[in-house]
Amino acid sequence: MICVLLVAGHGTLLESEIKNEATGLYSHLVGIPKALLPGIGGKKILDFWWEVVNMRQLFNEVYLVTNADKYKYYERWATASDFPVENIINDGSTTSRTQLGAVADLELVVRSKRFNDDVMVVAGDMLCEDLNFDIAEVLKFFKFKKGELAIYYEMEEGERTESRGIVEVCPSTHSSGYLRLFSFRITKFYEKPSADVTESRLASVVFYCFQSKTLLTLGEYLKHYPLVEDRGLGKYMEWLINKARITVFGMKLPTGFQLIGQVDLSEYKKWLARYSSKQHGSAAKSITCRSYARVGIMGNPSDGFYGKTIAMTISNFWADVTICESKKVVLIPHPLNDPTEFGSLQDLHGISRKEGYLGGLRLLQATCKKFYQFCSEQGIALAKRNFTLKYDTNIPRQVGLAGSSAIVSATLKCLMKFYDLIDDDLPKPIRANFILNVETEELVITAGLQDRVVQVYEGLVYMDFSKELMEKQGYGKNRTQQPGAFADWWWQGHAAARHPLQGAGQGAGEEASGQVGRFR
Template sequence: MTGTLVILATAYASTTLENDIKSQNTDRFLRYRGVPKCLLPISGRPALSWWYDEARAIYSNIYIVATAHSYKHFERWASGHSFPKENILNSGFSEGAISDISFVHRVKDINDDLSIVPADLLFDNSRGHQLLETLKANGESRVIYHIPEHGDDPRIHRIAVAANSDLLTKEDATDARKLLICPVAFVIRHDRLTQLEPYLRKVHQDAKQVVSGDNTVVSLEKDIFNFYEQEEDVKAIEVDYVTAHGYLNPRVTLKEYLEKWEKLLNSNIPPRSPENYPHHKEEPIVTRSFARVGLMGNPSDGFYGKTMSLLISNFWAEVTLIPNPLSQVEYTTISILPNPVADPHLFSSIESMAVISETDGYDNGDRLLQACCKVFFTHCKKNAIAINTKQGFSVLFETNIPRQVGLAGSSAIISAFWKTLLKFYGVTDKQIPLPLQASLVLSAEQDELGISAGLQDRVIQAYGGLVFMDFGKQQVDQYGYGKYERLNMDNLPPLWLAYVADPKDSGKVHSSVRQRFANGEPAVVEAMRQFAQFTTDAKDALEQRDHKRFAELMSSNFNLRRAVYGDAALGNANLRMIELAKEYNCVAKFPGSGGAIVGMWNGSDASSRSEDLRDLRWALEKEGFVYVEIVPNAGEV
């Protein structure tokens, strides 16, 4: 026998403590509203966590039986304890302990002795280990029980104790049938499991429904002793195994919880110090990732093409990571703090909420950070990259990159956080090479969040500066990334950027072309080949400092894009910016998926350059566009 433990979390009524918390409207308790009592913190950890660590070393199989109301809470708990999700069983709504146990037996086809405990059983680790070992090893049907001070536990039906119980005094024994007590734990031998369903059928035939107000209580909840009434070898295990069994009492109040239970196991927490936590970090980590402009070849980066991209200092996303202090009880936790502008959680009024929702949509930055964490951790775990997960942190981001204009704002947030995680966990570029880092950041957006994107943004934000990128199909399919080459930024002509002040969703431009490419439409396939060739030619032009040729290629890039996507997809505002650029001796193209243009002066008389750019700026601003001179960035913060 390998040993199987069943944890019953099938309360059909809220406890006094849970109800007391619901009556509190302060920040301290709002986070615990609706949380089952067994998952409330005891000395900084859910009560269940303290003894689960002991149980997992003793039992090969552990199952938690939850209700339809509590299932999600236990699923969340499991995610932080390496507990298999498939071992959390949703029983709907409980009809009693025996019914719940039968449910586990049916669903998991168990042929093993079952140890059963309530989910809010609380004890210190040493005694808990002794209790669980006894339950597993005894090989007999046994019941552990205690006499509660106040009433009974509604999750496990009260047991009518036999008059000869050795836990009762002589005085109590004279009226034992009227005395009701709570079981702390019990064991059902594997050879009795097949009798559960016949027992329940018989009980069901005899059952009567008792209606009380709006609640219907079905008398299927028969106590453990009734199931064992023919079992002569049912014996009691001394209650001394459990030192904190009083937490089982469903009438524990919030006041009692705060005074007695909340810090009960503080002595079990080893004191933290820099000596026994040598990897502890104290200083905040601040990183930035900058906006980018696609100078040539886009949008072929998503179609096995070639692109040239430039990182710019004008706009950035900044991430601040604040390590948890040694004194923090919940030392391992990770908290994402809201950004009041980019990720608002507070609105001045319902009208403000409606206006902001209409303007900015409903996507939030929290999901970007969450997806980045998931991809980072999964990759480290899969590739045996050791990271210290004992210390957690709080993290927040802020960004001034214009939204939805194709300047890689979302990937900048993820890239900045990625750099922060590398620093916090001490992971080097040797352990995760830059090309692979870019692919992993793309995975956070594309695979985790379903955001349509290409590699270009993540590559330039990983490398910085000016980069030539070759996304040849064979290379990308084999390695998951392309071939990247840093170019000399000094060879660039002066560049400017204009964008729509009130943009729409920039990702919509790609929608139909991707499907046409996947279908092998000759015009689209050939266009992507031409975009790639423009990039190769532009690289040569820059190396020769042939800015006239570079300008011609920028125009060709835009004209081809217009032919492939059509004016309707490009949008009137974007086309208008291009027209204005032409009026003032400039060439321009999209730096991303739409909403902005990147351009350069291309006149014949150098003396008119400043005047042309000034007039272009005024013309753009008059029509509601924003104009900025581009400041290239080599990748430094």
């Protein structure tokens, strides 16, 4: 694999504002290219990207493409940063009017170096909120999918879609145990669209992986689009996906990107301050998540027969899981549920006979293992952050209150928050199946669907696990209910029926609920 860092743009706006800034606070940055401006913690922006890709076991070579105007700056940076100076490529442009464009710069590298490798190309002058992600996961996903790959992220409120490349994605499904997984293929790419073109807020940045055979289309594209304004990589991706119909997969990074393209001094100062404050304030922060015990009301508790059920969580029994950043991944055993010390051999015998050998620690470990696997298969690149996990629970064991799945559920919540995943990354129906998969596939615990669904949705939940739904989408139809409305429905149905059980599934009850039907 070859990595190409593009830094050949002419940042005329930012350079001009730095030069004309009245206070003189930025006079020492006059003439310095954007990629070499100070980033977070005093490092230059380009330093972060060089740290990410400087891995000989992943990349045969790393090339840097700049222009004639800024070549000397990057040559000095390379000498100080142990970057091979011979891998700096000068595209010969001196002004924005003579620049080649990113597509031509990439084609210049491929043509001049005559390699036949796959290529990862990154804009080395953009600021990433969290560059501590695992680049190896990006490359592994690219090789696994055997198609082109584009990195995207969820735009924050206030970010304008007109300033980004916007993608629309379509999930293609495959199964893994009880999990129905989704690989996201990019169906449409819009380079800086107007607000009425698409509702998507998934933003693509110059962070792509291309197969060697696809690089042959660079020359074809340049022949058809000779104007420099059409030679941005966003325009090329728009052509590749929308017109050439090349399959491109999407991989989501749970982080934001800024300082993209032409930016001004106020944007640079704003985002630098924001990212710096986030970095300094996050290390000591811990996250605690809670999941509640489950009680069944109607229907088969294990629902292994495509039935319908109603169940609810109860707030006086729960499992808490706490996660905080640490140097290594550490799972802390619970002093009562995972005992390693005993008062005597007789004490060990009595506890083991009564409670068995399996506590909650295995639940934490299995959840972490499956979470990493899920994100790898889904194309979600996690930050390279380690953590310490511990749990506590007051749910009685082996009495049907779903204590095990409560620990798994709370652990999953913690991992999602710790790695900044949102509901769209792991939707509620998929989350419930994930928890079931941890128990049945990883730990061989006999379990049904209902417990996890209720603990994910919380409250009073109606669940329809009909065979048609399960075979079509891999999960049932779940709906939260208002307890008062359910009580009224139950009373009406009970009073209207001759037999108490008959009224639970038809007549007034079925009409009131709209979807409840018969229960096993």
